[in-house]
Every structure is written in C-alpha cells, then in structure tokens.
Amino acid sequence: MSNIETNTTEVAPEVPGLGSPVGRRVVLGMVGLGIAGVAGGSWLSAGMTDAINSTVPQVSGVFPGAGGFRIYTVISGYPSYDAASYRLTVGGLVDKPLSLSLSDLAAMKQTGLTKDFQCVTGWRVANVPWSGVLLSDVLSAAGVQAGAGAVNFNSFDGAYTESLTMDEALRPDILVATSLFNQPLTDEHGAPVRLYVAPMYGYKSIKWLGGITVAKTVDPGYWEKLGYDVEAWVGQSNGRSDAPIA
Amino acid sequence: MPLSPDAVLARFSKAERALHWSVAVLMIILILTGACLYLPVLSGLIGNRYIVQTLHIWSGFLLPIPIILAMFSRAFRRDTQRLNRFTSYDWQWLKSKRARARVGGVPVGKFNAGQKLYAAFALASIIIMLGTGSIMEFNSYFQDFLRTGATFVHDWLSLAIVVVVVGHIYKALGDATARMAMVTGSAPLSWAEREHSAWAAEQKALASTESPAPTA
Numbered sequence: 260m261s262n263i264e265t266n267t268t269e270v271a272p273e274v275p276g277l278g279s280p281v282g283r284r285v286v287l288g289m290v291g292l293g294i295a296g297v298a299g300g301s302w303l304s305a306g307m308t309d310a311i312n313s314t315v316p317q318v319s320g321v322f323p324g325a326g327g328f329r330i331y332t333v334i335s336g337y338p339s340y341d342a343a344s345y346r347l348t349v350g351g352l353v354d355k356p357l358s359l360s361l362s363d364l365a366a367m368k369q370t371g372l373t374k375d376f377q378c379v380t381g382w383r384v385a386n387v388p389w390s391g392v393l394l395s396d397v398l399s400a401a402g403v404q405a406g407a408g409a410v411n412f413n414s415f416d417g418a419y420t421e422s423l424t425m426d427e428a429l430r431p432d433i434l435v436a437t438s439l440f441n442q443p444l445t446d447e448h449g450a451p452v453r454l455y456v457a458p459m460y461g462y463k464s465i466k467w468l469g470g471i472t473v474a475k476t477v478d479p480g481y482w483e484k485l486g487y488d489v490e491a492w493v494g495q496s497n498g499r500s501d502a503p504i505a
Numbered sequence: 506m507p508l509s510p511d512a513v514l515a516r517f518s519k520a521e522r523a524l525h526w527s528v529a530v531l532m533i534i535l536i537l538t539g540a541c542l543y544l545p546v547l548s549g550l551i552g553n554r555y556i557v558q559t560l561h562i563w564s565g566f567l568l569p570i571p572i573i574l575a576m577f578s579r580a581f582r583r584d585t586q587r588l589n590r591f592t593s594y595d596w597q598w599l600k601s602k603r604a605r606a607r608v609g610g611v612p613v614g615k616f617n618a619g620q621k622l623y624a625a626f627a628l629a630s631i632i633i634m635l636g637t638g639s640i641m642e643f644n645s646y647f648q649d650f651l652r653t654g655a656t657f658v659h660d661w662l663s664l665a666i667v668v669v670v671v672g673h674i675y676k677a678l679g680d681a682t683a684r685m686a687m688v689t690g691s692a693p694l695s696w697a698e699r700e701h702s703a704w705a706a707e708q709k710a711l712a713s714t715e716s717p718a719p720t721a
Contacts, residue, residue: 282589289629300654324660381652
C-alpha cells in the first residue's frame with residue numbers, strides 16, 4: 260500500500276519535447292493539400308462529378324459537393340401556391356399589362372437552354388437543361404414602352420427581388436423558366452415559375468417568380484442590398500464548361 | 506514527497522478548459538449551421554439563408570480568438586509541445602491495438618498518438634475551413650475557378666470534420682474520467698497510470714523532487 264508502483268514494469272517518464280514534430284508535419288501537409296485543392300478543385304470536382312453521376316447519381320442529391328444544387332431560400336421553407344390560380348403578372352411601363360396563368364405560359368413559344376448554373380460563392384452545376392419562355396418573348400407580348408430601361412422582378416415568397424437592365428433582359432439566354440431537367444420545376448427549385456439568367460451568377464435567377472415590372476431604372480434586389488453586384492456576370496476565367504452567348 | 510495512490514493530477518489548466526469548451530461550442534454551431542446551408546433537405550426545412558449564413562460565418566471568424574488567447578497560457582504552450590512530438594512509442598501505439606491493451610503495454614505520454622493526430626487534424630481543419638470559407642465570403646477578390654476550388658475543399662473537408670468530431674465525442678463518452686478531467690482539470694493518478702503511464706511516471710518523479718506542476 261505504501262508503494263506507488265501499480266504495474267509490474269516500471270514505465271519511463273515522458274520527456275516533453277522529445278521526438279519528431281509529426282503534429283507540425285500533419286498540419287503543414289493538410290494545409291498544403293488544402294491549397295492544392297483550392298487551385299485544382301474546379302477541375303477535380305468536374306471529373307469527380309462525372310464519375311459519381313455515372314455510377315451513383317443519388318449521392319449528388321444528398322451531398323451537393325458531388326455536383327448537385329444547393330437549395331437556397333431566404334424565408335422559412337418554400338412559399339406555397341395554387342397551380343390553378345397562379346398568375347405571373349407583367350406590368351409597369353408596358354402597353355398591355357399581363358396576368359399569365361401556367362397554361363398561358365405553356366401556350367407561348369417554348370425555348371430550351373442547356374447551360375451551367377454558377378453560384379457567386381463558387382459551386383457550379385454543369386449543363387443544366389432548362390426550358391420555358393424567353394423573357395424577351397414575355398416582354399414583347401406585353402409591349403415595352405419607350406423610356407423603359409430596366410425590368411424588376413419580385414417573388415411570391417414576399418422577400419426576394421431581382422432586376423435586369425432592359426438590354427440584359429432582351430438577351431436570348433434569359434428564360435421565364437417552367438421546367439428543369441426536363442421536369443416541371445419542383446418547389447425547392449422555385450416552382451411553378453422562376454427566372455433563369457444563364458450568363459450571370461445564380462442569385463439573379465429569382466425563384467418563385469410572382470411579378471415582372473418594367474421600369475425606368477434598376478431596383479437593386481435582395482442580395483444586392485446585402486453587398487453583391489447588380490451586374491452579376493460570371494467571370495471570364497471561371498472554367499465553366501458551357502460556351503457563353505455573346 | 507511521493508504521491509499517495511489516491512492522488513489527483515493536474516491535467517488541464519483553466520485556460521485549456523476554456524479553450525476546449527469555447528472551441529467545442531463554436532464547432533457545434535458551425536456544424537449545425539453548415540448542415541442547414543449544405544444539405545438540401547435541411548436548407549429547405551430551416552430556410553432563412555441569410556440568418557443561418559451570418560451565424561455560420563461569424564462563428565467561423567470567432568474560432569481563432571480562443572486559440573490565440575490560449576497561446577498566452579504556459580500550460581497550453583507546453584501541452585502543444587507534447588501534442589506535436591511523436592516518439593517510437595506513438596508509432597507502436599498506432600500500429601497495435603493488442604499491444605496497447607496489454608497491461609504495462611506501450612508507454613503513453615500525457616496524450617496518446619490518437620489524441621495527437623486529432624489535435625493536428627483539428628488545427629489544420631480550422632485553418633483550411635477559415636481560408637476556404639473566406640474565399641467564398643469575400644468572393645469578389647477571387648477568380649471563379651478559385652471560388653469553385655474553395656467550395657470543393659470546404660464541402661469535402663466538412664464531411665471529414667463531422668466524422669472525426671463524432672469519433673472524438675464517442676471516445677469522450679466512453680471515458681468518464683477523461684471527460685471529467687476536461688471539466689474539473691484534474692484526473693486520478695490511478696487513471697493516469699492506466700491510460701497515460703509515462704505521464705503518470707513523469708508526474709510522480711516531479712512530485713518527489715517537489716517541483717510544482719504548471720497551473721497557469
């Protein structure tokens with residue numbers, strides 16, 4: 260009882276600071292890998308995404324890192340709508356204000372676009388098939404008045420808004436979209452109607468589109484008020500797989 | 506004077522415990538908010554992207570503060586020295602679970618090799634997540650391919666962090682005495698002789714030469 264040894268063998272006491280600095284090596288090694296990952300991740304992730312989607316495509320639904328969409332909503336959950344009573348309003352500086360039902364939109368000329376979806380923070384979904392009505396076709400149907408310089412958008416979520424200049428709005432790569440991946444838009448992706456602005460970062464592609472208002476000037480939208488660019492063109496050197504429309 | 510069998514050893518100073526628990530709370534917030542930003546099922550359910558994002562980013566930027574403050578603690582600096590260094594016993598410990606389990610098996614210092622690797626992983630992860638997160642947040646300073654690369658690293662490392670942190674918590678749940686050491690700061694000598702035999706031997710030798718253990 261007086262003896263302090265409990266085990267049969269006497270253990271040599273630890274000498275702090277003795278040994279090789281493995282901890283430091285692990286830290287430096289990991290940070291080095293991290294830097295390499297940042298530099299090469301854009302290409303790595305494209306290759307990885309192809310591999311995953313051709314073998315276990317379900318993974319990208321759970322882990323967006325495998326080339327899938329992240330779902331953003333600025334309110335609690337998704338706003339609800341009734342398909343029969345849903346109307347996309349088009350007003351402001353137009354000859355004929357419109358109130359388009361889903362069947363009205365379906366009866367207009369449909370356009371398909373297969374383009375990358377690129378978020379400003381970096382994630383990208385490659386070659387996404389979208390279809391709907393060209394925004395410029397919707398605007399022609401309403402008749403844009405002289406002096407109109409911008410198009411402002413609002414969501415029926417009650418919070419999100421966006422905008423385009425009139426020149427931008429008339430581009431051939433901007434859709435009032437009703438389908439994604441050859442299916443009608445699902446709630447998480449902005450059902451029943453959203454905007455898809457192919458040449459710009461994803462935040463311009465307002466979901467749960469409620470109203471289009473033609474105006475004199477651009478009204479900076481939700482994320483622009485929080486510091487993001489109004490002109491959200493995706494950069495030249497971004498490694499996007501799709502070709503830009505001039 | 507020699508330690509009695511029911512002696513208690515000073516294991517973690519106040520500064521070390523404060524560091525551990527503040528980092529733990531911030532990490533849990535980061536993981537939970539991160540999950541709500543990343544996993545589609547949660548981001549749809551919870552929504553409120555701007556609020557969740559802000560909470561996540563703030564927690565991330567707060568994370569280095571307790572670490573920097575802890576550097577002022579001598580006890581912490583000494584422990585980081587222990588955590589950094591591997592002897593041949595550490596490699597033996599990693600290689601053979603059976604060798605470890607044998608009574609009087611591999612001598613283990615204040616931290617075993619698993620704990621040392623965990624500390625290195627945690628530090629590296631914090632650095633990498635802060636760096637890649639900053640690229641995503643201050644994105645206007647970085648070309649798109651760098652933003653994509655940063656997102657890629659941030660995504661996959663976050664999954665590794667969850668796995669490793671769950672493992673850490675699991676191990677902690679399996680040893681009440683170790684857990685209590687991070688709460689009270691002290692651990693019984695008898696536990697130390699079983700789990701960290703070389704550290705116990707060092708503490709006994711120190712006690713018998715009457716030099717006080719660092720408590721700052």
